[in-house]
Amino acid sequence: xxxxINISNNSTVSIISAxxxxxxxxxxxxxxxxxxxxxxxxxxxxxxxxxxxxxGGVEIFDYSSAIIINTNIISNSASTAGGVDISNHSVAxxxxxxxxxxxxxxxxxxINISNxSIAEVDSARIQLNTASIxxxxINISNxSTASINKxxxxxxxASNGGGIDISDNSTTHLNYTTIQSNNAGxxxxxxxxxxxxxxxxxxxxxxxxxT
Numbered sequence: 001x002x003x004x005i006n007i008s009n010n011s012t013v014s015i016i017s018a019x020x021x022x023x024x025x026x027x028x029x030x031x032x033x034x035x036x037x038x039x040x041x042x043x044x045x046x047x048x049x050x051x052x053x054x055x056g057g058v059e060i061f062d063y064s065s066a067i068i069i070n071t072n073i074i075s076n077s078a079s080t081a082g083g084v085d086i087s088n089h090s091v092a093x094x095x096x097x098x099x100x101x102x103x104x105x106x107x108x109x110x111i112n113i114s115n116x117s118i119a120e121v122d123s124a125r126i127q128l129n130t131a132s133i134x135x136x137x138i139n140i141s142n143x144s145t146a147s148i149n150k151x152x153x154x155x156x157x158a159s160n161g162g163g164i165d166i167s168d169n170s171t172t173h174l175n176y177t178t179i180q181s182n183n184a185g186x187x188x189x190x191x192x193x194x195x196x197x198x199x200x201x202x203x204x205x206x207x208x209x210x211t
Contacts, residue, residue, distance in 0.1 A: 001025055001059070002032030003049060012038040022048045028059030028085075029076060035062050042069045051078035054112075055085035056102060065091040072098045079105045081112035081139075082129060086119055093120045099137075101128045107165070108139035109156060117144045124151045131158040134191075135165035136182060142168045149175045156182045161191035162208060170196045174203040183209040 003023030007013045018041075020030040029049030033039045039060070046057045056076030060066045066086075073083045082102030086092045092113075099110040109129030113119045119140075126137045136156030140146045153163045162182030166172050179189045188208035192198050 001027040001034070003028065004030045005032070007031070007033045007037045007039055009035045010037060014040045015044055016042045018044045020044065020046045020049065024050045026052050027061070028055045029057065029078065031058045033058070033060045033064045033066060035064065037064045038066070040067045041071050044071045045074070046071065046076065047074045049076045054078055054080045054087070056082045056104070058084045060084065060086045060090045060092055062088045063090060067093045068097050069095045070097065072100070073102065074098070074100045075102065077103045081108040083110045085112045086117045087112070087114045088117065089115065090117045091119070094124050095122045097124045099124065099126045099129065103129070104131045107131055107134040107141070109136045109158065111138045113138070113140045113144045113146055115142045115144065119146045121146065121148045121151050123149070126151065126153045127155050129156045134158060134160045134167070136162045136184065138164045140164065140166045140170045140172055142170065144170045145172070147173045148177050151177045153177065153179045154181050157184065159185045161187045162189060164190045166190070166192045166196045166198060168194045168196065172198045174198065174200045176202045178204045179208065180204070181207045183211050185211060
């Protein structure tokens with residue numbers, strides 16, 4: 001795991017002004033963070049990485065955490081979570097980050113948040129990501145929580161929830177966010193199912209398409 005960098009077992013790494021590109025692994029094509037570890041990524045590029053299973057760009061797993069600031073996560077691919085995977089009680093914060101043109105065979109084209117995990121997304125652009133099943137831009141599932149603020153979720157695609165898919169007792173807060181021009185078979189902009197909750201404040205949902 002961790003084609004570019006593997007961070008595990010209570011470790012902490014800071015990454016500043018780095019390029020992590022064209023790496024391949026089972027999980028975490030670019031960066032793999034696990035077992036109560038921490039990564040801080042600033043002013044960096046994570047591009048063209050591939051994971052056979054989870055987290056094409058970055059995998060944050062098993063009680064780990066990440067802060068990702070002013071970073072471009074572009075054209076990564078995986079089975080689940082093309083850009084960033086946050087799973088198994090993990091936490092991530094995104095600030096002024098571009099998540100663009102990532103692809104997956106299953107769920108979470110741009111970001112996947114699952115299994116009791118938490119994410120805060122501030123002033124981000126999540127665009128042109130695709131998922132074959134759920135959540136072209138963002139997938140939030142299995143008792144997970146996301147707070148999405150001042151963010152553009154645009155031109156993403158999936159079978160379910162082109163912009164965002166929220167399922168299985170998950171909660172999402174949308175503040176001053178635009179969900180626009182996304183497409184899906186069900187829920188062009190957003191799909192909410194299975195005892196999940198969405199709270200929206202000053203949010204625009206427009207020009208999304210069901211195909």
